Amino acid sequence: xxxIAIIIGSLREGSYNRRLAEALTRLPAAQGHDFxxxxxxxxxxxxQDDDDDQAEPVMALKALxxxxxxxxxxxxxxxxxxxxxxxxxxxxxxxxxxxxxxAGKPAGITGVxxxxxxxxxxxxxxxxxxxxxxMPTLGAPEAFLQWKDGLLNDDGTVGAxxxxxxxxxxxxxxxYVDLHSV
Numbered sequence: 466x467x468x469i470a471i472i473i474g475s476l477r478e479g480s481y482n483r484r485l486a487e488a489l490t491r492l493p494a495a496q497g498h499d500f501x502x503x504x505x506x507x508x509x510x511x512x513q514d515d516d517d518d519q520a521e522p523v524m525a526l527k528a529l530x531x532x533x534x535x536x537x538x539x540x541x542x543x544x545x546x547x548x549x550x551x552x553x554x555x556x557x558x559x560x561x562x563x564x565x566x567x568a569g570k571p572a573g574i575t576g577v578x579x580x581x582x583x584x585x586x587x588x589x590x591x592x593x594x595x596x597x598x599x600m601p602t603l604g605a606p607e608a609f610l611q612w613k614d615g616l617l618n619d620d621g622t623v624g625a626x627x628x629x630x631x632x633x634x635x636x637x638x639x640x641y642v643d644l645h646s647v
Contacts, residue, residue: 466499467534468534469537469642472538476550488617488622489623489631509523526566533570534642536567537638538575571645575608585609606634608630
């Protein structure tokens, strides 16, 4: 089955998006796939001067993405866009110019927030960036989630009211990865 890199756009301990990502990997559709969570918190701020001597956390991120069949982005929305830590990770793994780890990797985007529109605007901004990075991205179904009671169970699994939808979304993403695998 597929190897999937998971990029969480939040560093917060107890992050809703990390909890969601972990729950997604437990869904029936995810069984048999290999999921690895990227560590983006140790990345230095991107500086083009460092392109010829990238830091170890940068090289680790690039190796993870390069060795994956697809990438799952699970991100909150900060000020109607993506968090800076996520943009920093995108910039690092796309450089130096011509050596992007992202190019050609199929992507899925979801996220959860306490607001009613979920992470719709962050997801749209991320889609714009991924298009430039040459990442084919699952367009539909979309998953804009609001954090509320029952989304996840106490044991960290997806709640009953959301399980059919999220399992279907996860299946669509994994099928999309398979469609784009070479």
